[in-house]
Amino acid sequence: MPEYAFYINSSACSGCKTCQVACKDKNDLPTGVNWRRVYEIEGGGWKEENGVFVSQPYGYFLSLSCQNCENPECVKACPTTAMHVNASGIVAVDSELCIGCRYCSWACPYGAPQYDQAKKVMTKCNLCEDYLSIGTKPSCVMSCPMRALDFGTWEEITSKYGTGENVFPLPDPSQYKPGIVIKPHRNSAMTRNDKAYIAENEYK
Amino acid sequence: MDSDYIFLVFFTVLSQSAAGIFILREVMLYSSYNYMIDKHLRIITLLIAGLIVLIAIITASFHLGKPLQAVHTLRNLKSSWLSREILFILIFSGIILLYLFTEFFTESSSIKISLSISGIIAALGLIVCMSGIYMLKTIPVWNTFLTPSSFFLTSALTGISVMFIIIPAGFGKGSIIYPVFSLLMILSLIVSAFLYFTGETSSVVLFITRLVTGLMALLVPLLIYSGIIPNKMPSRLFLLLLLLFTEIIGRCIFYTGFYKSGL
Ligand code: SF4
Numbered sequence: 001m002p003e004y005a006f007y008i009n010s011s012a013c014s015g016c017k018t019c020q021v022a023c024k025d026k027n028d029l030p031t032g033v034n035w036r037r038v039y040e041i042e043g044g045g046w047k048e049e050n051g052v053f054v055s056q057p058y059g060y061f062l063s064l065s066c067q068n069c070e071n072p073e074c075v076k077a078c079p080t081t082a083m084h085v086n087a088s089g090i091v092a093v094d095s096e097l098c099i100g101c102r103y104c105s106w107a108c109p110y111g112a113p114q115y116d117q118a119k120k121v122m123t124k125c126n127l128c129e130d131y132l133s134i135g136t137k138p139s140c141v142m143s144c145p146m147r148a149l150d151f152g153t154w155e156e157i158t159s160k161y162g163t164g165e166n167v168f169p170l171p172d173p174s175q176y177k178p179g180i181v182i183k184p185h186r187n188s189a190m191t192r193n194d195k196a197y198i199a200e201n202e203y204k
Numbered sequence: 205m206d207s208d209y210i211f212l213v214f215f216t217v218l219s220q221s222a223a224g225i226f227i228l229r230e231v232m233l234y235s236s237y238n239y240m241i242d243k244h245l246r247i248i249t250l251l252i253a254g255l256i257v258l259i260a261i262i263t264a265s266f267h268l269g270k271p272l273q274a275v276h277t278l279r280n281l282k283s284s285w286l287s288r289e290i291l292f293i294l295i296f297s298g299i300i301l302l303y304l305f306t307e308f309f310t311e312s313s314s315i316k317i318s319l320s321i322s323g324i325i326a327a328l329g330l331i332v333c334m335s336g337i338y339m340l341k342t343i344p345v346w347n348t349f350l351t352p353s354s355f356f357l358t359s360a361l362t363g364i365s366v367m368f369i370i371i372p373a374g375f376g377k378g379s380i381i382y383p384v385f386s387l388l389m390i391l392s393l394i395v396s397a398f399l400y401f402t403g404e405t406s407s408v409v410l411f412i413t414r415l416v417t418g419l420m421a422l423l424v425p426l427l428i429y430s431g432i433i434p435n436k437m438p439s440r441l442f443l444l445l446l447l448l449f450t451e452i453i454g455r456c457i458f459y460t461g462f463y464k465s466g467l
C-alpha cells in the first residue's frame with residue numbers, strides 16, 4: 001500500500017481552485033506549472049424520455065496532484081534517478097541530477113511531473129514535506145474552503161474514509177497503487193455509461 | 205506535435221538508420237555479397253554509420269533541458285529504458301570507432317568477427333531499448349508491436365537505401381534488393397497507417413504526405429529495376445532522400461499520435 005494518501009470529496013468540491021492557488025503560492029510556481037490541478041469533468045446532453053427531450057448535463061470537479069504511488073512509474077522511467085523515493089517515503093525530484101528529459105511525465109498517469117521551462121528541470125508536488133515535518137497538513141488541504149481535501153498516512157485516511165472509488169478519468173488504480181481516496185460526486189457514476197470529457201481539454 | 209519532439213524525430217530516425225547500415229554491412233560482408241564491399245567501401249560504410257550516430261546523439265541533446273548533465277543518464281539501468289538506450293548507443297558508437305581502427309591497423313579476422321557480432325548485438329539492442337522507451341502503459345497508441353515494427357522497418361529501409369547508394373558495383377537488374385525493399389516499404393506504409401488511425405491527434409496532412417512519398421519510394425526502385433529510369437547516382441540519391449523524408453514524416457505521425465490515457 002502507498003505510504004501517504006490524499007482524500008478528495010468530489011461531492012463537496014466546488015471547483016473554486018483555492019487549493020491550486022494555495023499550492024502555487026506556497027511553492028512559488030511559475031505560470032504553467034501547477035503541482036495541484038482542478039479538473040472539470042463534463043458530460044450528458046439531451047436525452048429522450050417518453051417522447052420528450054430533457055436536458056441532462058452534468059459536471060464535477062477533481063482536485064489532483066502527485067498521488068505518491070506505491071508503484072511509481074515516474075521513478076522506474078527516470079534515467080538519472082533524479083525522480084526517487086526519498087527517506088520520508090515521498091516521490092521527489094533531485095534537481096541536481098535531473099537533465100530535463102521529461103520522460104517521467106510520459107510515464108506518470110496522473111500528469112504530476114511538471115516541467116519548469118526556466119529552471120530546465122522537472123518539478124512536482126512534494127506533499128509540502130516541510131509542513132509535514134512540523135505536523136501541519138499540505139497547503140492545498142489547509143486552504144480548501146469546502147473542507148473537501150484531507151491528507152494523512154494511508155492507514156489514517158483509509159480508516160477515516162474507506163478506500164473510496166475510482167472515477168473517470170483516472171486509470172485503473174490496481175496498476176499504479178496511487179495514494180488517493182476519492183468520495184465520488186453523485187454524477188460520476190454517469191460517466192460509466194456516457195461520454196464524459198475533461199472540460200479544459202475539450203475547449204482548448 | 206510538441207515542437208521539441210522534432211529533435212527526437214531526427215534522433216530516432218538517424219540512429220535507427222545507422223543501426224541498419226551497420227547490420228546490413230556485416231550481413232553483406234559475411235555472405236556471398238562480400239565481393240561488393242572492398243576495403244575502401246568497408247571504411248566508407250563505417251564512417252557513414254559513425255557520423256550518423258554522432259549527429260543523432262548531438263540532435264538528441266537539444267531535447268534535454270540540461271544536456272551537460274547527460275552523464276547522469278546511465279544511473280538507472282535497472283529499470284529505465286532510457287538509461288539502457290543511452291548505454292547501447294554508447295557501446296554501438298564505441299564499436300564503430302574500434303572497428304574503424306581495426307580496418308586501418310589490423311587484418312585479424314577474429315577481431316573483426318568479434319566486433320561485427322558485438323556491433324550487431326549493440327545495434328539490435330539499441331532498437332529494442334528505443335522501443336521499450338515508447339511502450340508505456342500510459343500511451344496506448346505506442347504500447348503495441350507497431351512501435352518496434354516501425355523502428356526496425358526504418359532501420360532496414362534506410363540501411364538498404366544507403367548501401368544502394370554507396371555500392372556502385374552492386375544491385376543491378378535482377379537484384380534481390382528490389383523486391384526486399386518494396387516489401388519492407390509496403391509494410392512500413394501499413395504500420396504508419398495503423399499508427400495514424402489508432403493515434404488520437406495525428407494530422408491528415410502528415411498522413412497524406414507520408415502516403416504519397418511512401419508510394420513514390422516504392423515506385424522509384426521498381427522503375428530503376430525495369431530500366432525506365434537509369435540505375436545511376438541521381439536516381440539512387442533521389443530514392444534515399446525520398447525515403448528519409450518519408451520516414452521523418454512517418455515519425456512525426458508517430459509523435460503526433462501521442463495521447464496519454466489518464467491525465
Ligand atoms: S502520481 Fe505520477 S509523479 Fe506521482 S508517484 Fe505516481 S507516477 Fe510518480
Ligand code: SF4
Pocket residue numbers: 077078079080081082083093097098099100101102103104105113121122
Ligand atoms: S525530467 Fe528529470 S526527473 Fe524526469 S525522467 Fe528526466 S531526469 Fe528524471
